[in-house]
Amino acid sequence: MADPVQEHYEALPYPPRDPRDEAKRLITGSPSRLDELNHYVYGGARDFGKPFRALVAGGGTGDAAIMLAQQLADAGANAEVVYLDWSKTTRAVAEARAAARRLTNIRFVSGSLIEFGSLGLGRFDYIDCCGVLHHLPDPAAGLASLAGALNDEGGLGLMLYARLGRTGIYPLQEALRGLLNDADNIDTRLAVAKKLLAQLPATNWLKRNPFVTDHLTEGDSGIFDLLLHARDRAYDVAETNDFVEAAALRLVAFVPEARYRPESYVSDAALLKRIERLSPIERAALAENIVGNLKSHVFYAVKRANPVTPPAPDRPDLVPVYCELDPAELGAKLKPAGVLTASFEGWQSKLPLPPLAPAIAGLIDGKRNLGQVHAALRERRADLAWDEFAAQFRVFYAAFNGIARLMLRAPSR
Ligand SMILES: C[S@@+](CC[C@H](N)C(=O)[O-])C[C@H]1O[C@@H](n2cnc3c(N)ncnc32)[C@H](O)[C@@H]1O
Structure with a gap:
């Protein structure tokens, strides 16, 4: 079979x-x-x-x-x-x-x-x-x-x-296993799952978990993948x-x-x-x-034996590169020493940004390295020392890399 x-x-x-x-x-x-x-x-x-x-x-x-x-x-x-x-x-x-x-x-x-x-x-x-x-x-x-x-x-x-964020899914999978027989085909399984979904009381843990929405809006394949899977662990x-x-x-x-x-x-x-x-x-x-x-x-x-680590954001030869962010739009939106807000399934990030954030944001183009970003900033502020810039970039990086929107390229080996 x-x-x-x-x-x-x-x-x-x-x-x-x-x-x-x-x-x-x-x-x-x-x-x-x-x-x-x-x-x-x-x-x-x-x-x-x-x-x-x-x-x-x-x-x-x-x-x-x-x-x-x-x-x-x-x-x-x-x-x-x-x-x-x-x-x-x-x-x-x-x-x-x-x-x-x-x-x-x-x-x-x-x-x-x-x-x-x-x-x-x-x-x-x-x-x-x-x-x-x-x-x-x-x-x-x-x-x-x-x-x-x-x-x-x-x-x-x-x-x-991940188990905790999937709260409510596994009890419902178990409930459906109790209602279904081996002989039930995919269409029957889906029909039974939809009937049960339509009747869930407000106390049901899946109903009370507002973060599980994606599968439920993806039609039959989403419902089957979420609630009728034959093998699924977290x-x-x-x-x-x-x-x-x-x-x-x-x-x-x-x-x-x-x-x-x-x-x-x-x-x-x-x-x-x-x-x-x-x-x-x-x-x-x-x-x-x-x-x-x-x-x-x-x-x-x-x-295990590979000692590689992500690059630390403190070398002039590293090139910062955005993942799907527009530098001009970003530079215009950010406020000096503000916070970076982003939404993740009900949690709103508020990650600290440095005073130079708007200026740094607008200079990241996937080509300039950090030394060149620093040099461009010095055209506006001649006394900006590398150490001060690097300290501010570390805060900028912790925020944007923290939400997976900024990576670093190093000279290739
Ligand atoms: C939930 S989907 C994820 C698909 C894709 N990786 C993504 O993230 O969009 C799981 C996929 O794994 C495939 N799959 C599951 N077990 C497999 C196995 N033993 N060998 C090959 N493919 C398998 C399924 O056919 C299905 O397309």
Whole structure:
């Protein structure tokens, strides 16, 4: 008998996408934006002129494969993106999207991650696997086989479901299992789920969780993916880290980083002092428990022996680059020493910005390095010393990188 998860994605590709929309927009996001993966996996120093092979494992309807292939093509990279999924209907959507964009740098493969080793796909510099490992019968074995296909200097961009932010989903999945029989087909399952959804009392935990909205507005494929999945588990921060370490990998960072900093949420000096004593993972776990709205964990990982770190924002040769922000618009909007506000599932960030924020914001163009940004500012303020600029840029960077909108490129190695 076919695997129920494979049957599910054959019948209902997820997320639903219309290839005609490629003419209107490129869907971007974390992980796997090119500048973001370069920042976290390669310390910003990857030379995309050198051959680059990426795998999108469980590529679905194509979001990551299309974004990555498009950004690599735009960068003139010498790259191949391998898309792997076991659902042929899902692959057809991704292929149509690639065709609409005339992308020629994606190789589409149909196959199962469970038999990954026998697919002979070779080795990769980067692997994206989003929303897939938590659906495997043995997620640890799945991650280990992906890690085995990674070049020593490569890395992974991963997404796992997060338990706390998914409050209410699992009791409803269990309720539906109680109402359904093995013989019920996909249409019947959906009909039963919709009837139950329509009758939920106001006290139901999914109804009381206002952060789970996306799947419920995505039609049948969203409802099935959320409530009728045959295999679906979730992880907290500590479990995510254990999961990564068990595959001989090291977690580089959760993104957006500001959501994983307790100091994004608390300002009391005594609490901050206690937070200082915690390890990075303990801080992230604390942040998750304080904010409560993280529905998924997006993070980058590299091999345990790989010492790479994201570039520290204090070298004149680093080039700051925005992820989908317009420098002119931003420069005009920011106030000196204001705060950066952004909305994340009910939480509104208020990240401190330095006095020079509007001026710095308008000078970031993905070409000027920090030395050149400093020089341009000195044309307006001749006494602006590098140390003062660097101190202000660190605050600017903590805010914008914290919401995953600013990365750093380093001279390539
Ligand atoms: C929730 S979707 C996520 C798709 C995509 N990664 C994204 O983020 O939009 C999960 C995908 O993983 C695929 N998948 C699940 N288990 C798989 C397996 N064992 N082998 C290959 N693909 C698998 C499904 O077919 C489905 O397309």
